[in-house]
Amino acid sequence: MTSLQLSAKEEMVEKFLDAAARGDLSQVSALLTRVPSLLNQTGYSGWTALMLAARNGHYHVVEGLLSHGCDKFLVNSSSQTAYDVSKFWGHRHVSNLLSRTDEGCQRVLPGTDLSPQENYFSCEPLDRLSAKRTDKVWLEDRQSAPDTVYLLFSSLSPMVSSSQEEDGGAAAETKLCRFTYEAVKDLIQKPSAVLIFLGVERRKNRSSSSSSQEPPAWFAISSDEDAAELLKRCREKSCSFPKTPNRDLLNLNEEDAGVVAQARSVLAWHSRYSFCPTCGSSTRLEEGGHKRSCLNSDCSSLRGVHNTCYPRVDPVVIMLVIHPDGNHCLLGRKKIFPAGMFSCLAGFVEPGETMEEAVRREVEEESGVKVGPVQYVSCQPWPMPSNLMIGCLAVAISTDIKVDENEIEEARWFPRQQVIDSLFRGARPAFTVPPRQTIAHQLIRHWIHMNSNL
Structure with missing residues (x-):
């Protein structure tokens, strides 16, 4: 029975890799829906579906695999990534997609033909809409919208859920827990809560039917409520707040990691600047959580631009x-x-x-x-x-x-x-x-x- 199960699994992997190599996006998507663990499986010489799609210049398959969170840094037995493969075979449109840069903007060392890597934590799935941070009416409206997404933080750690594939062969997948306004509105109303506007989702499909509807907004909320009580709000299995962020946050997919990079940094700044560094008075949140203003009307930080008023990097x-x-x-x-x-x-x-x-x-x-x-x-x-x-x-x-x-x-x-x-x-x-x-x-x-x- 074990050998039959193994051969069936191998057949499924072969079918998935073949679909990617042929550019059959519908079959690739259908197989991933049924068996998500196929995403980074390898075949002959360590080739993944992403590498095979890149080899044959199938842009839409590459785009689809990336949207599912596949690992584009994996290497085959020749130590080539999917990007290396696409460059070798001259599929510039695919290599540009994998490097997330236009050829004219490449920053490479003299004498090399390298594209700058997109580093972990640098993905920007949200449009930050910084111009909207001062629009209190718009922010309040987006806070209560039914499609708005909230991320819940405790002691600077985001609530995440981890899942293990049933066959035991795939690594655990860690995802940010997403909440609606109704699920966290009681936390938002607490004076101790810190609420950060992160932005709105970037539109992947700009069709005319969806252009009139605003994309979902994202917020991060930090609560001082007991972590164990906060975890009860999540309906996902295996929810937790990572205790060692330098290690645990590296298990997120690239898009979630990009969101956490903004949210955790801003929340960390708030945790250190609840009092004015200039005069020691209390401060209040402004501009969607991207500014703190001193409550002392005589404080010099209220005149001019001061780096104590905005998040530090x-x-x-x-x-x-x-x-x-x-x-x-x-x-x-x-x-x-x-x-x-x-x-x-x-x-x-x-x-x-x-x-x-x-x-x-x-x-x-x-x-x-x-x-x-x-x-x-x-x-x-x-x-x-x-x-x-x-x-x-x-x-x-x-x-x-x-x-x-x-x-x-x-x-x-x-x-x-x-x-x-x-x-x-x-x-x-x-x-x-x-x-x-x-x-x-x-x-x-x-x-x-x-x-x-x-």
């Missing part, structure tokens, strides 16, 4: 330092890292400091290595609590390492092949790298792609 440089020979990179590890894990060096940008100088200063402070040229690659919102990670490549002009043990535990030069083995799960890798959702992982991957055909 703290810039952090994170950099992969390349050896002068071009075939080694510098990675370090902190004591809090899991055993065997090394990552890029990083540090906060100081006031009055450029991004490039911050890279040079932090690298020298932490490792003793001096850096020359610095090249921006991409950035990543990191809502723990509210950082903007500015990813860079930097070229070393010295190679001797002397670590600041107050900052990091160890730093080493790693040869390219060891990095490839670690990145693509080679046999017995010498070390491990951070997960793919981190910009550190993507910077390392970017460097490996620079001089290879991966």
Whole structure:
């Protein structure tokens, strides 16, 4: 019976992959509706449905698979992603979709043919409609609309539900719990509640029949009610508030992660600015939760623009330092890292400091290595609590390492092949790298792609 069940499952996977390769979107969608765990299944040589659709230039199938939340960072046995496959076979419309950028706007290093990666937490499924934040009438109307979506936070953690496929072969899927106005209106009315307008859903279908109807609005609400009581409001199974956000929030799909990046960062700012940093008086929420104003009419923060009145974003440089020979990179590890894990060096940008100088200063402070040229690659919102990670490549002009043990535990030069083995799960890798959702992982991957055909 087990072998029959296994062969039936393999047949279903083969049918799904074949439909993607042929460009049959209706069959792909129908199979996913019946068996969602097919989404990231692999066939011969580790090829996924996304890779097969990209190979044959089936734009609408690629678009459909992405809308279901498929993992576009998976690699086949040749270490190629779906993006790499589409570029190789010349399907520019597909590669543009997978990279989410127009060719004319690409930011790549000189001499490379790379598209900047779309980093985790950077997806923008909502139109923020910042101009509507001062429209109190419009906001109040949207709050009570029947299709409005509410996300519920406790201690800066969003309520999520996790599900495991019945066959036990698929990884648990974590999703944000969505609530209606009727389900949370009692929480909104409490004085201690913090309500944030996040935006409205971006229209995926701009047909004339739907153009007159406003898309659903999204809000985040933070409550100080007991977490166990809040969980009773959710009808989904296995609801929880993540206790370790640096790890647990990485299990969300890219769209949910993009929403959390905004919501958690703004809520974290509110948790630190309930009192005016200028005079110490109490503050009140304004502009859909995107501003706090001092209640002291004599406070200087009420005159002019002050960065204490609006949500803070703290810039952090994170950099992969390349050896002068071009075939080694510098990675370090902190004591809090899991055993065997090394990552890029990083540090906060100081006031009055450029991004490039911050890279040079932090690298020298932490490792003793001096850096020359610095090249921006991409950035990543990191809502723990509210950082903007500015990813860079930097070229070393010295190679001797002397670590600041107050900052990091160890730093080493790693040869390219060891990095490839670690990145693509080679046999017995010498070390491990951070997960793919981190910009550190993507910077390392970017460097490996620079001089290879991966």
